[in-house]
Amino acid sequence: MIVDKLAIVGTGLIGGSFALALKQADAVGEVLGVGRNTAKLTLARELGLVDRAVDWSEAGQADCILLAVPVGETESVLRRLAPHLKAGAIVTDAGSTKLNVVAAARTTLGGRFADFVPGHPIAGSEQSGPGAARADLYHGKRVVLTPQTDTHTDAVTIVKALWQATGAEVETLDAALHDRVFAAVSHLPHLAAYALVDDLARRADGDTFFRFAASGFRDFTRIAGSSPEMWRDIALSNREALLAELDAYLDALRTLRQAVSDEDAAGLLEIFSRARNARENWMKQQDS
Amino acid sequence: MIVDKLAIVGTGLIGGSFALALKQADAVGEVLGVGRNTAKLTLARELGLVDRAVDWSEAGQADCILLAVPVGETESVLRRLAPHLKAGAIVTDAGSTKLNVVAAARTTLGGRFADFVPGHPIAGSEQSGPGAARADLYHGKRVVLTPQTDTHTDAVTIVKALWQATGAEVETLDAALHDRVFAAVSHLPHLAAYALVDDLARRADGDTFFRFAASGFRDFTRIAGSSPEMWRDIALSNREALLAELDAYLDALRTLRQAVSDEDAAGLLEIFSRARNARENWMKQQDS
Numbered sequence: 001m002i003v004d005k006l007a008i009v010g011t012g013l014i015g016g017s018f019a020l021a022l023k024q025a026d027a028v029g030e031v032l033g034v035g036r037n038t039a040k041l042t043l044a045r046e047l048g049l050v051d052r053a054v055d056w057s058e059a060g061q062a063d064c065i066l067l068a069v070p071v072g073e074t075e076s077v078l079r080r081l082a083p084h085l086k087a088g089a090i091v092t093d094a095g096s097t098k099l100n101v102v103a104a105a106r107t108t109l110g111g112r113f114a115d116f117v118p119g120h121p122i123a124g125s126e127q128s129g130p131g132a133a134r135a136d137l138y139h140g141k142r143v144v145l146t147p148q149t150d151t152h153t154d155a156v157t158i159v160k161a162l163w164q165a166t167g168a169e170v171e172t173l174d175a176a177l178h179d180r181v182f183a184a185v186s187h188l189p190h191l192a193a194y195a196l197v198d199d200l201a202r203r204a205d206g207d208t209f210f211r212f213a214a215s216g217f218r219d220f221t222r223i224a225g226s227s228p229e230m231w232r233d234i235a236l237s238n239r240e241a242l243l244a245e246l247d248a249y250l251d252a253l254r255t256l257r258q259a260v261s262d263e264d265a266a267g268l269l270e271i272f273s274r275a276r277n278a279r280e281n282w283m284k285q286q287d288s
Numbered sequence: 289m290i291v292d293k294l295a296i297v298g299t300g301l302i303g304g305s306f307a308l309a310l311k312q313a314d315a316v317g318e319v320l321g322v323g324r325n326t327a328k329l330t331l332a333r334e335l336g337l338v339d340r341a342v343d344w345s346e347a348g349q350a351d352c353i354l355l356a357v358p359v360g361e362t363e364s365v366l367r368r369l370a371p372h373l374k375a376g377a378i379v380t381d382a383g384s385t386k387l388n389v390v391a392a393a394r395t396t397l398g399g400r401f402a403d404f405v406p407g408h409p410i411a412g413s414e415q416s417g418p419g420a421a422r423a424d425l426y427h428g429k430r431v432v433l434t435p436q437t438d439t440h441t442d443a444v445t446i447v448k449a450l451w452q453a454t455g456a457e458v459e460t461l462d463a464a465l466h467d468r469v470f471a472a473v474s475h476l477p478h479l480a481a482y483a484l485v486d487d488l489a490r491r492a493d494g495d496t497f498f499r500f501a502a503s504g505f506r507d508f509t510r511i512a513g514s515s516p517e518m519w520r521d522i523a524l525s526n527r528e529a530l531l532a533e534l535d536a537y538l539d540a541l542r543t544l545r546q547a548v549s550d551e552d553a554a555g556l557l558e559i560f561s562r563a564r565n566a567r568e569n570w571m572k573q574q575d576s
Contacts, residue, residue: 122502142500177496184488185501189508191548192480194563195540200472201566208465210570212430213473214410218574219507220477224567228560235548235556246545250538252483257534260479260523268523272516275482278489279512282498286506 002161003090007032007054007062009077011044014094014121015068016133019049021166024135028162034059035069044130060084064092064158071095072233075104082108085115090155092117096182097237098146098175117159118146118175120182121168128227139167146175176241183241188249190231191242193224290449291378295320295342295350297365299332302382302409303356304421307337309454312423316450322347323357332418348372352380352446359383360521363392370396373403378443380405384470385525386434386463405447406434406463408470409456416515427455434463464529471529476537478519479530481512 006028008015015033022028033041033050041053059065060081069077074095081091091109095101098118105116123141143163147156160170173181200209235242259267294316296303303321310316321329321338329341347353348369357365362383369379379397383389386406393404411429431451435444448458461469488497523530547555 122500142502144500181497181500184497185505189484189505191544192484192541193508194560195544196477196480196537197563197567198559199536199540201562206566209469209472210566210573212410212432212469213570214430216511217473217477218571219510220481221567222507223504224560224563225571226564228557228564231560232553232556236551236553239548239551242548243545246541246548248487249484250541250545252487253480253534253538253541256479256483257531257538260527260530260534263524263527265520265524268520269516271486272482272512272519274489275485275512276514276516278494278498279485279509282501283506283513285498 001029002027002158002165003063004029005032005062005064006030006162007034007059007065008044008050008068009034009059009065009081010068011035011041011049011130011133012068013124013128013130013132013137015066016044016047016049016130017123017135017137018066018068018094018121018162018166020133020135021138022162025165027165032059032062040130044133047130047133049130049133056080057084060089061086062089064090064162067091067093067095070230070233071097071101071237074101075108078105078108082110082112085109085112088115090115090117090158092119092159094119094121095237096120096186096234098144098178100179100237102146102148102175113148114150114152115155117151117155118148119159119163120144120146120178121163123168136167138163141168143168143170144173144178145170146173146178148175179238179241180244183238183245184248187231187234187238187242188245190223190226191235191246192249193221194231197221197224289317290315290446290453291351292317293320293350293352294318294450295322295347295353296338296356297322297347297353297369298356299323299329299337299418299421300356301412301416301418301420301425303354304332304335304337304418305411305423305425306354306356306382306409306450306454308421308423309426310450311336313453315453320347320350328418332421335418335421337418337421344368345372348377349374350377352378352450355379355381355383358518358521359385359389359525362389363396366393366396370398370400373397373400376403378403378405378446380407380447382407382409383525384408384474384522386466388467388525390434390436390463401436402438402440403443405439405443406436407447407451408432408434408466409451411456424455426451429456431456431458432461432466433458434461434466436463467526467529468532471526471533472536475519475522475526475530476533478511478514479523479534480537481509482519485509485512 011033032054121143299321320342
């Protein structure tokens with residue numbers, strides 16, 4: 001048993017899977033659920049993701065509280081929770097951006113900020129909601145924690161132990177670096193996929209284009225099937241890093257455009273080859 | 289039996305799979321293989337993709353000749369084959385671009401151009417070479433033919449029947465429209481994937497970025513694992529349509545960048561939602 005009482009704010013895929021995995025590992029005693037959506041909370045209870053649905057004041061009495069809400073809602077949730085936090089209660093989150101979440105926690109938690117452990121599990125699914133929760137969602141996946149210099153070491157140790165109990169591999173990263181890295185390898189690709197599909201969808205003869213799209217298009221645009229609300233929130237939460245990545249990507253595309261325009265066969269081959277090699281090396285590391 | 293003698297120029301994945309499927313369907317008598325790469329040709333014969341390896345003059349005596357070579361080599365192959373073509377021999381190709389191939393065929397075949405049927409099977413694999421050939425590669429896949437106003441109807445009928453015998457669904461499209469459509473749904477996504485991976489690969493701290501890349505990145509960049517030589521050829525062969533698509537995509541990305549910069553939540557949600565819906569509709573049509 002790592003903590004006695006765990007509270008989950010937002011009992012969907014991310015929060016529900018965390019609870020299920022920890023129960024299965026006997027790492028928690030009681031799991032409390034809290035959230036604005038009562039239908040979702042009732043379903044989470046029926047599915048056994050949480051033991052009881054509670055209000056904010058009772059949630060604040062838990063030993064550890066995970067926020068698994070859209071990243072844009074972090075600040076308002078922390079504001080509701082803050083007045084009820086018992087002494088020593090650890091708060092952590094599962095948001096895809098971190099500088100923004102850290103700022104929201106500093107503002108809302110005040111003197112309790114040192115018990116807040118910013119976190120980001122690198123796992124998900126196109127499905128969402130309590131029905132999509134699975135005990136093995138985090139198995140073999142990475143979880144990034146971005147503790148600040150003033151974060152309590154004990155709080156980090158407990159949150160790390162909880163994630164490890166779900167089967168995840170936990171790493172620590174500087175929050176600003178976290179946001180730059182995920183802007184590049186996740187947030188930008190989502191925007192790039194949405195942009196491509198939307199560019200075709202807005203054409204009068206778009207149907208002809210979609211008609212001949214095949215497996216390359218399907219995989220390239222898979223992430224354009226993700227939740228528009230969630231990605232709007234992430235894009236705005238990680239605005240600065242994302243703008244820097246968009247600029248770098250626009251430059252890379254303009255370089256390719258120039259090479260095509262100049263019929264620069266050697267230049268194209270160099271770019272394509274370097275990219276293919278880098279991706280092959282990455283895939284090898286993934287397999288090992 | 290649709291044709292007695294079939295010749296395949298380029299006995300790799302595309303040409304070899306065509307030959308295997310037609311043999312299995314009893315749609316051809318003898319299959320001849322021709323190409324510059326003798327090791328590849330020997331392997332194709334050992335694997336039973338072709339019955340005999342022949343020279344250009346004997347290949348020209350076949351009833352139908354499929355060019356399954358990189359699109360940039362089409363013109364030189366046609367130039368070698370042209371002097372040897374017997375009367376009535378039908379020539380077809382499997383190139384990913386069509387206006388360029390049509391122009392090469394007009395230049396090299398002269399009076400015999402009417403027997404040339406431009407074609408493009410929408411099938412492939414990251415693997416290549418004779419060893420990757422499979423009799424079912426084209427099963428349920430689309431093949432686009434782009435006959436010109438002066439192409440012999442009989443030649444189109446025979447090439448269509450051959451592709452149908454492989455299990456493919458054959459469609460006819462205007463060559464210019466073909467090139468625009470594939471620039472948008474295939475060639476541009478390849479460049480966009482190569483550009484993203486290369487942008488990260490060129491960074492001094494690129495390893496940190498790749499380290500946290502997950503399944504969304506993997507699928508978005510899968511096509512950046514494709515053959516650099518093949519995609520260099522395609523990019524240059526379909527230069528004009530590709531430049532137009534690159535410009536449209538750069539515009540779409542700049543629009544998204546502006547929305548992020550302006551913190552235009554409604555604008556982002558509109559683009560992401562329209563893209564998600566368009567992709568969901570497309571996926572439904574793929575399934576049905």
